[in-house]
Amino acid sequence: MLLKELKDKIENQSAKIGIIGLGYVGLPILTAFAKKGFSVLGFDVDRQKINQIQAGRSYIKHIPDEDLKNHLIDVTSDMSRLGEVDAIAICVPTPLNIHREPDLSYVVDTTYAIARSLKIGQLIILESTTYPGTTKEVVLPILSRSGFIVGEDFSLAYSPEREDPGNENYSLVNVPKVVGGITTLCRDLAETLYNQIIATTVPVSSTQTAEATKILENIYRAVNIALVNELKILLQKMDIDIWEVIEAAKTKPFGFHAFYPGPGWGGHCIPIDPFYLTWKAREYDVSLRFIELAGEVNTLMPNYVVDKLVAALNDRSKPLKNSRILILGVAYKKNVDDQRESPSLKIIQLLQRQGADIEYHDPYALTCSNHRHYPEINLQSVSLTPENLQKFDAVIITTDHDNVDYDLVAEHSSLIVDTRNVLAAKGLKTKNTVVA
CATH class of the missing domain: 3.40.50.720 (NAD(P)-binding Rossmann-like Domain)
Known part of the structure; x- marks a missing residue:
C-alpha cells in the first residue's frame, strides 16, 4: 500500500517535503525539515521571496541567513512541480474580505493546483487558520475530483500553525502540534511527519476538531485583549492605573x-x-x-x-x-x-x-x-x-x-x-x- 510506503519514507527521511506559502509559517517549516536532512521544495507566487531564498537571504527576522545557506533548499513558483513531492503543507493566507467574511481564495486556488498534480500516495496537510469544516468541506471535494479516494490513495489532514514571531522561549520545534485527519490513517501519517521536526504532537479525532482548536486559542486572546482594553478606558476615567x-x-x-x-x-x-x-x-x-x-x-x-x-x-x-x-x-x-x-x-x-x-x-x-x-x-x-x-x-x-x-x-x-x-x-x- 502506497500510504504505508510513505510512512516508511518519512521515518527514514527519504520523503520529499513540499511547502506552499513561504511566509512566517511556511519558511520556518521548510527550514526545519531541511535541517533534519529531508529534501525540501518550497513554493511561492512571490518571485521576490524566491529570489531572496535562492540568494541565501532571509526576509524573516528570526530565521538567520545561515538556515538558508547551509542546507539544500529548493524553491520555485512553478506549481506544476507539486507532483515531485511526497507530502505537502499548505501555508497560505486566509484573510477577511471587506465584509469581514472568510476569503479562502488562496486555499482554494492552491488546492486546485495540487489536484492537477496529485499522485497516489501523497499526504496533503492544511495549516492555514480557518473555520471548522474547511478541510473536509472545501479542500477534500476539490482533491477528490481526481477520482482518488482519501485514506486509500492519498491522505488529507489539518494541523494549525502556532507561530509566535519574536517569542524567544517557544519556536516551531518545541510548541506542541495539533493534528487531525480525515481518516485515522491520514492523521497518523501527518503525525509521523511532524514527529520528525517537532518535540510533541497532539492527535485529535478529526480535522474539524483541529480547526476549532486553533480558533479557540485566538478567540481566547481576542476576548481578553478586548476586556482589558475596555477596562483601561474606564479605569483611566476613574484615575486608576x-x-x-x-x-x-x-x-x-x-x-x-x-x-x-x-x-x-x-x-x-x-x-x-x-x-x-x-x-x-x-x-x-x-x-x-x-x-x-x-x-x-x-x-x-x-x-x-x-x-x-x-x-x-x-x-x-x-x-x-x-x-x-x-x-x-x-x-x-x-x-x-x-x-x-x-x-x-x-x-x-x-x-x-x-x-x-x-x-x-x-x-x-x-x-x-x-x-x-x-x-x-x-x-x-x-x-x-x-x-x-x-x-x-x-x-x-x-x-x-x-x-x-x-x-x-x-x-x-x-x-x-x-x-x-x-x-x-x-x-x-x-x-x-x-x-x-
Missing part, C-alpha cells in the same frame, strides 16, 4: 492570566481568525456575541488613541491638522518586523485623513507600504535623534520595542502619547506623557 491593577492581580497564583492593553490588536491571527467562526456560526443560526463585541472594542482602540492625542494637542492650543506626529513602531508587537494588521497602520490612516503630517521610526520595519487595507501609506523609517524628535509636535508610542532609546524619547519630545505604558515601566514618565 490599569497596569498597576494588572500587576497586583497577577500575583494570584490561580484563576488569572495577565493580558495588557494597547492601541488595538494586530498580527495574522487575532484580528482575523475569530470572525471565521462567527461567519460559520450563521450557518447554524447562532450569534457569537462575545466575539463580535471583542471585535468592536479592539477595532475602535486606534480611534481612542487618536482622540487622546487630539485632546492633548488641544490642551497645548495646537490643532491636529498640519501637526507633525511621529509614530514609534509600526510592527504589531514588540521586537518583530511583522506589520500585518498592526493597529499603527489604522492610527496613521486616521491621522493622515485629518491632515496631520506623519512619520515613523521602527528599528525592525524600515519601510511601511504595500498594505492590503492601507494602500495610501508609503513611508520610510526615520532616525531617532534629538534633532528629529524636537521637530515633532507629538510622539505616539504604539510598539514597545526593547531596542529603542526611551531616555532619548522622554528627554527630547514635547508631547508623548504612550499606548504601551513603556515610559512609566522604565521610570521615564514625564509631565508631557499622556497614557492612552
